[in-house]
Amino acid sequence: MRAVFLLWHSRPIEGGIDEHDTDNKLVGVYSSAAEADAAKRRKLQFEGFRDYPDCFHIDEYELDKDAWSEGFISGGSVGCSGSGPTRASGEVC
DSSP states (O other): EEEEEEEEEEEOOOOOSTOOEEEEEEEEEEEHHOOOOOHHHHTTTTTTTSGGGEEEEEEETTTOOOSSOOOOOOOOOOOOOOSSBBTTOOBOO
């Protein structure tokens, strides 16, 4: 299995609607969990990241495999609502 490891930083938004109202940043894509963890340690020295050290998480994705295998039902509004997955542009949908 070939995989990549995505390092995310997702912190709660102060005054947000609920716990799912977060500011999500894709920090980087790495060849191993160890490389992603090393990147996390590097980022902890920077303002913002160091203020929310527990908001990092690493996701493993297998290459050449669909990560989303089914359709979805819209919540009624079209466009980004700010409470879902992050697009490559950094915009949360």
